[in-house]
Amino acid sequence: MEWLIGRDGHVVDRPVQPGGHGSFPLHYVRTGPRGRLPVLVVPGGPGLASFLPYRGFRRAAVRRGLDVLMVEHRGVGLSRRDHGGRDLPVEAVTVANVVDDLAAVLDHAGVAQAVVYGSSYGTYLAQGFGVRHPARVAAMVLDSPILGVEGDLALNRAFRRRAFWDGGTPATRRVAEAVRNLIRAGVPAAEVGHVVQVAHEFAGPEALLRLLQARARGRAGRLWRGLARLGVEEVEGTGVPYLMEPDLVRDIAFRELGFGLPADGLPLDPQASLTGGGSWPAFKAEPFDLASALPGFDWPVVVLSGERDLRTPRPVAQRIVDLAPHGVLVPLADTGHSALDAHQRAAILVAGATVAGTTDRLPGLAPRIASLPRRGASRWLGVGIAAAVRAATLR
Structure with missing residues (x-):
């Protein structure tokens, strides 16, 4: 090296x-x-x-x-x-x-x-x-x-639900309606919540809305599944050498920073996308x-x-x-x-x-x-997601 x-x-x-x-x-x-x-x-x-x-x-x-x-x-x-x-x-x-x-x-x-x-x-x-x-x-x-740990999680839950479940701002009202419709139609709430986070962050609210509407029409399935797993590997997987290696630092994430705190059972919970359940180390205390x-x-x-x-x-x-x-x-x-x-x-x-x-x-x-x-790896990921959403909705 x-x-x-x-x-x-x-x-x-x-x-x-x-x-x-x-x-x-x-x-x-x-x-x-x-x-x-x-x-x-x-x-x-x-x-x-x-x-x-x-x-x-x-x-x-x-x-x-x-x-x-x-x-x-x-x-x-x-x-x-x-x-x-x-x-x-x-x-x-x-x-x-x-x-x-x-x-x-x-x-x-x-x-x-x-x-x-x-x-x-x-x-x-x-x-x-x-x-x-x-x-x-x-x-x-x-x-x-x-x-x-717990204060951030409470603020995060309230922020997400106000915007993307209640539609508390004009910019998110239609997105919130699409989110509610998908979950009521049987799409797993944890899956919807994670896709909302990823698509909104990287591609923005307009691309997110188009993606939710396409998913409701039975389109963009491959893109949806990819976004539903994006980022989970950083916590659950073995990573990529010299880039992202989560295995030896997992105790920091879970025991010290509460990454595995239980979901509260309500929609749009950021904890719901962690699928490991009881396999994660239990949270002890913040340092x-x-x-x-x-x-x-x-x-x-x-x-x-x-x-x-x-x-x-x-x-x-x-x-x-x-x-x-x-x-x-x-x-x-x-x-x-x-x-x-x-x-x-x-x-x-x-x-x-x-x-x-x-x-x-x-x-x-x-x-x-x-x-x-804009520069940075995340920027190009956003460009790719937005392009994939456009392609899926034009078919």
Whole structure:
């Protein structure tokens, strides 16, 4: 894997368990000119790698003059195995250990403080880093953020049902009617809910409505089935080496972050698409009480929230802004989950403004930021879904 590590890759020796025997090589990559405040970018998951999926992002960030560090999450990709080539034990792959890995990387790189940019699950790590290592944080960008297990889930359920079951906004009224009709016609509610999330996020409400109407007419069956499984592999499967490897980090997802909390039996429950049932590790407790910690964050906290994001919807983002003393909301129109993956130019611009200390200007610039040309893997997935919906409805 020398080609993947390249000249920008670095290794820091880390204990498998704090105070225990044995260590493993934790890999990280650093790109861009030195001299400015570095940006520590923490992607989502858990299970998502850093080296391979974000090569294009780092090249674009270098062109903007950003000094970017990304850490290969322990238990994933280049940081998966110990020095003997054995997989790390799952009990060593915890949020607390990952957060301390981030601090060790800054130590190894000679970085006293950084802008910490977290996306999705990475926002939990970023905030946890702020709890455990506050002196190392100059500012924070929380892109499609997570705050707390049960509080987020309650907000998510209410948001989805208000929009896509009750039709609580003019933009979603017809979609909600189509959703209700499909479920009443016998299409499984869990399947409908997952397709609504995926199609709305990646392709938008108009494509979602056309897809729901086509499904009601007995069309678009293959596309529907594909969307009903999209993303589930990230939790249930073994993943793809050096891209997405969920197996060793599964305890973080379920034991610490409550990914497997039971569904409540009502329509449009985000928990209903997890089909593993009792096979998942049981939720124990969150490692941090972030809602209590946020009022003590004395640095700028920029919160990016996509208009089409149903995984970490706007009410969660707004709650974080309300709790953080220096929180600012940057709403991104026509954008789904994770600007880091769906709208990389927006992510880079916001990171650069945070480095420059101009975060107070970002809310007023949000429409211009959102309208920038789109880059990122999620962008192309959305284009593909929209094209497939058009093709299915023209037959």
